[in-house]
Amino acid sequence: MEGYLGVDVGSVSTNLVIMDEKDDLLAYVYRRTMGQPIVAVQEGLKELEEKLPASVEVRGAGTTGSARYLSGVIAGADIVKNEITAHAVAASHVVPDAQTVLEIGGQDSKLIIIREGVVVDFAMNTVCAAGTGSFLDHQAARLGIPIEEFGSYALKSKSAAQIAGRCTVFAESDMIHKQQIGYRLEDIIYGLCQALVRNYLNNLAKGKEILSPVVFQGGVAANLGIRRAFGEALESEIVVPEYYHVMGAIGAALLAKEAVEGRTAPSNFKGFSAAEIKYETSSFHCKGCSNNCEIVKIEVGGRVLARWGGRCGKWEVEQVEEAVAGPI
Amino acid sequence: MKVTFPHMGTIDSLLSDLFTRLEIDFLVPPKTSTKTISLGARYAPEFACFPLKVNIGNLIEGLDLGADTVAMVGGLGPCRFGFYAEVQNRVLRDIGYDFEMIVLEPPAIGMKIFLERCRRLAPKKSLWQIFQAVRIGWKKAVAVDEVEKRVLQTRAFERKKGDTTRAHRRALKVLSEAVTAEEIRSAREEALAIIDSVERREQDSLRVGIVGEFYILLEPFVNFGIEEYLGNEGIYLERSVYLTDWLNPGGKKPVFGTTREKIHHAAEPYLAHFVGGEGQDTIGHIVEWAREGFDGIIHFLPFTCMPEIIAKSIFPKIDRELDIPILSLVIDEQTGRAGVITRLEAFIDLMRNKRKKRLVAS
Structure with missing residues (x-):
């Protein structure tokens, strides 16, 4: 096979x-x-x-x-x-008529607009990682809830708390404040999910036309609360592929x-x-100019396999690029 | 008196040439580097745009090497850059530098004002001598720009990677040695011929237009050498502004081609008036290139650049009506190369697939 x-x-x-x-x-x-x-x-x-x-x-x-x-x-x-x-x-393969892809990973998030099977526009978070997996992980740990169960708490919420989601640091202090004055845990968690979805859409979706089918993938797609918040915010069904986390x-x-x-x-x-194979990686600062680029080197048994990291390209090993680039 | 100035693309060759003609003692600051940027970001106001930060870094490096006078270009209209000479003056004095600041307002403000400012740098020369030096030096600067434009159009087709860049270096050397108007004329021909002699291969290359804020476009160090990167990917490039276009915005024959009136006319359905900086030009160039069937546009702006933010807000409408993909990249000292390259790779895929689909459809 x-x-x-x-x-x-x-x-x-x-x-x-x-x-x-x-x-x-x-x-x-x-x-x-x-x-x-x-x-x-x-x-x-x-x-x-x-x-x-x-x-x-x-x-x-x-x-x-x-x-x-x-x-x-x-x-x-x-x-x-x-x-x-x-x-x-991958999204077009699993959902052939997909028009929108929401992808949220550990530290970045993307929005991809597809029309008739071809990518026509995309955006990737630039200034802020609010709402990505790492932050959700952190909040789940702080609340003492396993990340796998985090989303199901959100589904129990009947009246979500308003959480400030523009910045994760302030989102956290806002959550703590809501806890201190007695909000229910599930309402805080769902409020957080809504805030993160709002932040995602504000950062990535401005000026873009979100059409269904909307495919949601990446590790965070496991989170039922975020799924629910996307569905409500976009007023659309959210399709989560079976293998959403390895798309x-x-x-x-x-x-x-x-x-x-x-x-x-x-x-x-x-x-x-x-x-x-035993790979050895090492790095050094190039002294060629005042940029002091940090060059990373990967070796096997003394043979240099790859080198990168410089701004000027003088250290890049060309054969590697050719070997891995293949025909496009 | 020892004059230094901030870098911006090839402005060092223009000013070195002019100062040599006028027998002005000058000092070219070290090339812009990560050290320059960290110096600039340390002393410039946080929310000033990136060009100011890099400029201040350049000037600190120049002053530290012994310069006592700063020549800085001024500017017209509501783009903050025109005011940066004054800001630099104050920031550098606050740090403790003692120097004289001479602001070279562009000739568009008035030839006489421009020449008189130059004369403060060369008090022994007459206004007529200065005018002649500027006139001849300008021809050379235009030739440098024309060579650069030819390089952008050639690299995509080079047979051997790096040939165009090497030819560019040789061409600039030929130009730098020319002194008289006659020599400049023949050096220009020779330099363009050097670029044209790069061995080519036929290939179906994407055509991409580069627009945005002039400083980011003109200074390869801050835009991560994007033009060379795209050229190596086999992409034919046009750029909306060259150094002499920016220095002389009223020029009858700008290096970018066509004329500014035409560009503003093209922008009219989307943006009918001046919004500062190059905002309106950005829109006009995109519309022109979309009509010419370009595959995509790459837009550069420094973080917090108001004119380009206004232009950017119009992109979704242009894309809807003229079907031209536009990638906007915001640049400042926080921008990482890896993020820029990932987006560029994806954008190149987008343009290639779009073209493939169009070919299949026809």
Whole structure:
């Protein structure tokens, strides 16, 4: 059986999927990045291999997410894609007539507008991470509620509290204030969900036409309270795909399949044994000019695999870029 | 007297040339770097726009190296930049620098005012000598801009990565050595020929227009070298403003092509009057390029830039009516390169897919 690997390494989670030749999901892994993207990808590959039937042969690999170039080197990618395109491809695959994609991850959020299968506009949060997964995590921990149950509390609310959502620091003090004067927990939680949705729409959706079907994906789509708040704010049904939390990786796998189509050369994928390779990363400050760029270097057994981080490009290792970029 | 000035794209070559002609002792500050920006952000008011912060950083670096006079361009109209000379003067004095500030108001305010200000830098020269130096130096500056424009149109087609950038460097060197009007004329021909000699490959490239606030557009360091990045991605570029266009907004033959009247006329259905800075030009250029069938527009503005924010609020309407994708990028000292590149990658995908779909449909 043929399979296509998709890897999405984000700030909070690292997701890997294998899609078969009919574009169906064979297996997935969802794990925390824990600030160690290389380890996360290697451990993820190991875990993924255990979940796969032995007959699967990986014909193509794609990476996305904020660590897409790094994970592209580690896994051996045929294509490296930005997360906006990857999420749009996955959403259109699962919901073919999707017109709007809401994606909220650990530390960023995106809004993608699709018309007739083509992305026509997008926005990504710039100045503020209010309303992303990390903040919800933090609030759940502060209230002593497991993050998995956070959303179901919100569903119990009959009269949501007004929470100031423009800034997470003030949202937190507002929540504390509401707790101190005796609001019910579920009303505070749902009020927070509403505030975060309001903030998301104010930051990303201004001037954009939100048409249904609206697809909601990313880790935060698990949160029933945020789903409810989006539904109410947009007055629209919100579609949450079955594998909402690994959609970036699904997109990367689909793009990998497209990238290797008709190609005779074998995939760049290094195999699941890539998990055993010992990568060494180091960094140094370039003294070439007053920019003092910090250059990151990835090596295997003394051989430089990749180098990046400079403003002028003099340290970039060209072969790597060619090896992972593939045809577009 | 030792004169220093803030950087802005190729203004260092223009001013070095002019000051040499007028025998003014000058000091080019170190190239803008992250150190420049952190110095500027430390002393400039937080809510001033990014150009002021970078300028103050440049001037501090110039003064620290021994300059005692600052030449700063002024400006017309309700864009804060025109007032920055005065703000810089006060900020730098508050820090404790002692220097003379000479504000070079653009010739559009009045040729005589402009020449008299220059004369404060070169007291031994007559107004006529200054006029001649400016006249000839200007020809060179226009040639530098024309070469830059040709570079933007060429890089997308280069066969070997980096050839255009190398040719650009050679072309600028040829121009920098020219002194007389006659030499400048032939150096211009030679420089353009150098760019045209870059070996090309045929390819179906996207066409993108770059618009927005002039400083961010003109200074590659603050816009993360976006033009080179896009050129390397195989994208043909046009830009709404070049250095000499900005210095002489009333020019009859601007380097960007067409004329400002035409651009303002094109903007009319969406924005019929001046809103400060280049707000109206931004709209006009987008409309023109949309009509010419460009694949997309990239818009740059410094955080808190009022004229460009006004322009930006009109984009959804333009996109609806003329079907042209526009990506706005807000730049200041907090902006990270990774975020800009992610958005650009996605925007390039968007334009490629849109074009593919159009091809399939026809």
